Amino acid sequence: xxxxSLRATAIWVVTVFIFSLAxxxxxxxxxxxxxxxAKAYKQAYSLILEEKWQExxxxxxxxxxSYRRSAWIDDARxxxxxxxxxxxxxxxxxxxxxxxxxxxxxxxxxVNDAKSNMVRIAHRLAREGKPKYxxxxxxxxxxxxxxxxxxxxxxxxxxxxxxxxxxxxxxxxSTIDTKFRTRIIYILEDFDYPEAFAKVKDIALNxxxxxxxxxxxxxxxxxxxxxxxxxxxKVARSDPDPQMKKVAIYxxxxxxxxxxxxxxxxxxxxxPDVNLAKAAVYALEDIGGRxxxxxxxxxxxxxxxxxxxxxxxxxxxDLDDPAVIPFLKDVAMNDPxxxxxxxxxxxxxxxxxxxxxxxxxxxxxTVDDLELQKAVVYAVEDFEGPEAVKILYDVAMSTxxxxxxKAAVYALEDVLDEDNPxxxxxxxxxxxxxxxxxxxLYAIEDMAEEAPVDLLGQMLNEEKxxxxxxxxxxxxxxxxxxxxxxxxEKIAMEDQDRKVRLAAxxALEDIGxxxxxxxxxxxxxxxx
Numbered sequence: 216x217x218x219x220s221l222r223a224t225a226i227w228v229v230t231v232f233i234f235s236l237a238x239x240x241x242x243x244x245x246x247x248x249x250x251x252x253a254k255a256y257k258q259a260y261s262l263i264l265e266e267k268w269q270e271x272x273x274x275x276x277x278x279x280x281s282y283r284r285s286a287w288i289d290d291a292r293x294x295x296x297x298x299x300x301x302x303x304x305x306x307x308x309x310x311x312x313x314x315x316x317x318x319x320x321x322x323x324x325x326v327n328d329a330k331s332n333m334v335r336i337a338h339r340l341a342r343e344g345k346p347k348y349x350x351x352x353x354x355x356x357x358x359x360x361x362x363x364x365x366x367x368x369x370x371x372x373x374x375x376x377x378x379x380x381x382x383x384x385x386x387x388x389s390t391i392d393t394k395f396r397t398r399i400i401y402i403l404e405d406f407d408y409p410e411a412f413a414k415v416k417d418i419a420l421n422x423x424x425x426x427x428x429x430x431x432x433x434x435x436x437x438x439x440x441x442x443x444x445x446x447x448x449k450v451a452r453s454d455p456d457p458q459m460k461k462v463a464i465y466x467x468x469x470x471x472x473x474x475x476x477x478x479x480x481x482x483x484x485x486x487p488d489v490n491l492a493k494a495a496v497y498a499l500e501d502i503g504g505r506x507x508x509x510x511x512x513x514x515x516x517x518x519x520x521x522x523x524x525x526x527x528x529x530x531x532x533d534l535d536d537p538a539v540i541p542f543l544k545d546v547a548m549n550d551p552x553x554x555x556x557x558x559x560x561x562x563x564x565x566x567x568x569x570x571x572x573x574x575x576x577x578x579x580x581t582v583d584d585l586e587l588q589k590a591v592v593y594a595v596e597d598f599e600g601p602e603a604v605k606i607l608y609d610v611a612m613s614t615x616x617x618x619x620x621k622a623a624v625y626a627l628e629d630v631l632d633e634d635n636p637x638x639x640x641x642x643x644x645x646x647x648x649x650x651x652x653x654x655x656l657y658a659i660e661d662m663a664e665e666a667p668v669d670l671l672g673q674m675l676n677e678e679k680x681x682x683x684x685x686x687x688x689x690x691x692x693x694x695x696x697x698x699x700x701x702x703x704e705k706i707a708m709e710d711q712d713r714k715v716r717l718a719a720x721x722a723l724e725d726i727g728x729x730x731x732x733x734x735x736x737x738x739x740x741x742x743x
Contacts, residue, residue, distance in 0.1 A: 252278070256287035263294050265494075266433075266465055272298040292316045293325035300332070310336045310348075331394060335401065342373065380406045384414050397430055404434050412438055416446055429462050436466040444472045451482060451495075461494050468498030473506050480510040483527070484517045492523040500530035508534065512542055515555075524555060532562040537570060544574040548581050556582075557590050564594030572598050576606055588614075589622045596626035603630050608638055617648045624651055628658035636662040640670055644677070656686045660693060668698040675702065681712040688715060692722025697730045704734040708741060 255278050262271035275295040282288065296312035304312075313329040313336075320326070337348035383406070387399045400418065403411045415438065419431035432450060435443050447470070450463035464482065467475040476499065483495040496514060499507050511534075514527040528546065531539055546559035560578065563571045572595065579591045595606050607630060611623035624642060631638060636659045643655035668691065675687045688706060691699040700723065707719035720738065723731045 252282040252285040252287055255282065256285070256291060259291065260294065263298065264461075265497075266301070266469075268298050268301040272302060289316070289320035289323035289325060292320065293323065293329060296329070297332070300336075306336050306340055306343075307345075310340065327394070331398065335398065377408060377410075380408055380411055384410070387414070387418075393424060393426060396424075396427055400427065400430050400434050404438055416442075419446065419450070425456055425459065428456070428459055432459065432462050432466060436469055444470055444474055448475060448478050451478060457488060457491060460488075460491055464491065464494045464498050465501075468501030471502050473502065473504070476502060476506055476510050480513055483510075483514045483523055485519070487519070489520045489522055492518065492520055493526045496523060496526040496530055500533060503534070505536065505538070508536065508538060508542075515542075515546065515550075521552060521555075524552070525558065528555060528558055528562065532565060535566075537566065537568065540566060540570050540574055544578060547574075547578050547587075553584070553587070556587055560587065560590040560594050564597040567598055569602070572602055572606075579606075579610070585616060585618060588616070588619050592619065592622045592626050596629050599630065604638070608642070611642050611651065612645065617650060620646065620648055620651045621654045624654040624658060628661065631662075637667070637670075640667075640674065644674065649680075649683075652683065653686070656683065656690065660686070660690045668694055668696050668702070671699070672702050675706070681715055684710070684712065684715050685718045688718040688722050692725035695726050695728075697726070697728055700726060700728075700730045700734050703731075704738065707734075707738050 255274075259271060259274035259278050262274055272295065275291050275298065278285075278291050279288065279295065282291075285291075293313075293316055296309060296316055299312055300309045310333055313333045316323075317326055317329050317333075323329075340348040380403075383399060383402060387396055387403075390396060390399075400415060403415050412435075415431045415434050419428055419435055422428050422431065432447070435446060444467065447463045447467045451460055451467060454460050454463065464479065467479060479495040479499050479502075483492050483499070486492040486495065496511075499510055508531075511527045511531045515524050515531070518524050518527065531543070540563065543559045543563050547556050547563065550556050550559065560575070563575055563578075575591050575595055579588065582588055582591065592607065592610060595603050604627065607623045607627040611620050611627060614620050614623070624639070627639065627642075639655045639658045639662070643652050643659065646652050646655065671687055671691050671694070675684060675691075678684050678687060688703065691703060703719045703722050703726075707716050707723070710716045710719070720735065723735055
C-alpha cells in the first residue's frame with residue numbers, strides 16, 4: 216500500500232471515530248436520562264400502590280418538573296390527578312386536572328380511565344347543583360351502550376333505596392366489563408345497607424379478577440361495616456395473591472384498630488416475603504400508640520429479615536415515646552448488627568432529653584468500634600447544656616484515638632456557647648495530638664472575639680510549632696482587640712519565622728484601630 220492510500224485510510228478511520236463520538240455519546244446520555252426517569256416514576260408509582268397519597272403527589276410533582284420529555288410523563292400526570300382526588304381536593308379542581316390531562320395526552324393509555332373518573336365526578340357535581348357538568352358528561356361518552364348503563368347506574372345510586380341496590384348488584388353480576396364493574400364497586404360504597412357490604416365482601420374474597428378484588432378490599436375499609444378488620448386479617452394471613460395481602464395489610468393500618476396488632480406483628484416476624492413483612496411494620500406505625508411498642512420490640516428481636524428489623528427501628532423512633540429510650544439503648548449496646556447499633560445511637564440523639572443523653576453517655580464506654588464511637592459523639596452534639604459539653608470535653612481529652620478526639624472537638628464547638636472558648640483553649644493546650652490542637656484552634660478562631668487575649672498570649676509563648684503560632688496570631692487579629700496590639704507588634708519585629716511575622720502584620724491590619732496603625736508605622740520605621 217502506498218503513502219497516499221495509507222493517508223486516505225487514516226483520514227477515513229479518524230472521520231468514522233469522530234462521527235461515532237458525535238452520534239453515540241448523546242445517545243448514551245439520553246439512555247442514562249431515560250433510565251433515571253423510569254426509576255423516578257416507579258418510585259412515585261409505588262407510593263400510589265401503597266396509598267401514600269401525600270407523598271405520592273409530591274413525588275409526582277417533582278417528576279413532572281424534572282422529566283417533562285419523559286415517556287412516563289402522561290402516566291405521572293394521570294396519577295397526579297388521581298392522588299389529588301384521594302387527598303380530597305375540590306371536585307372541580309380534580310375534574311379540571313383530568314380534563315387538562317386528556318387534552319395534553321389524547322393518545323395516552325390512561326385517557327379512558329380519566330374519562331370514567333370525570334364522569335363519576337361530574338355526576339357528583341351535578342347532584343350538588345351544578346348541572347353544566349351533565350353536558351360535559353355526554354361529550355365524554357363514545358359508546359352509547361356504556362353511556363346508558365353509566366347514566367342508569369348513577370341514577371340508581373342517587374335513589375339509594377334497597378330496590379336500587381338490588382339492581383346495582385344484578386348489574387355487577389351480569390356485566391363482564393372490568394371498568395364498569397369497578398364503577399359499581401365504588402357505587403356500592405354509597406349504599407348504607409348490609410347487603411351492599413356483603414356484596415363488596417364477596418367480591419373481595421371470591422372474585423376471580425385480582426384487580427376487582429383489590430378495589431373491593433380498599434372499598435371495604437371505607438364502608439366501616441362490622442367485621443372489616445376480620446376480613447382484612449383473613450386476606451392478610453392467607454390470600455394466595457401477594458398484592459392482595461399487601462393491600463389488606465395497609466388497610467389494617469388505616470383502620471387503626473389495635474386488634475390487628477398481633478396479626479401484623481406475626482406477619483412482620485414470620486412472613487418470607489420481605490416487602491410484605493415491611494408493609495406490616497409500616498401498618499403498625501399507622502396504628503400507633505403504646506400498644507405498638509411491644510410489637511416493635513418483638514420484631515427487632517425475632518424478624519427473619521434485616522431490612523424488616525431496620526424498618527421497625529425507624530418506626531420505633533417515629534413513635535417519639537420516651538419509653539423507647541431504654542430499648543434503643545439496649546439495641547445500641549448489644550445488637551449483633553453494626554448498622555442497627557449505629558441507627559439506634561442516632562435515634563437517641565433525636566430525642567434530645569436528659570434520659571437519652573444519659574443513655575448515650577453509658578453507651579460510649581461499651582463500644583470499641585470507631586464508627587460507633589463517632590456516632591455517639593455526633594448524637595451528643597444534638598443536645599444542649601453543660602452535661603453534653605462535659606461528655607464531649609471528656610472524650611476529647613481522655614480518648615487515645617486521635618480521630619475520635621478530633622470529632623469531639625468539632626462537636627463541642629457546636630454545643631458550647633459562642634461566648635465561651637475557654638474549654639477549647641484548654642484542649643488546645645493539653646491535647647497530645649497535633650490535629651486535635653489544630654481543630655481546637657480552628658474552633659477558637661470562630662469564637663475569636665470572645666477569646667481572652669492574655670490566654671492567647673500565653674499560648675503563643677508556649678507554642679514552638681511555626682504553623683500553630685501563625686494560627687494563634689490570626690486568632691489574635693480576629694479578636695479586634697487593642698490588647699493584642701503590643702503582642703502582635705513584638706511578634707512582627709522579633710519572631711524567628713518570616714511567615715509568623717507576616718501573619719502578625721496581617722493581624723494588626725485586621726484589628727484596624729489607631730493603636731494598630733501606630734504599631735504598623737513603628738514596624739516600618741524599624742525596618743528603615
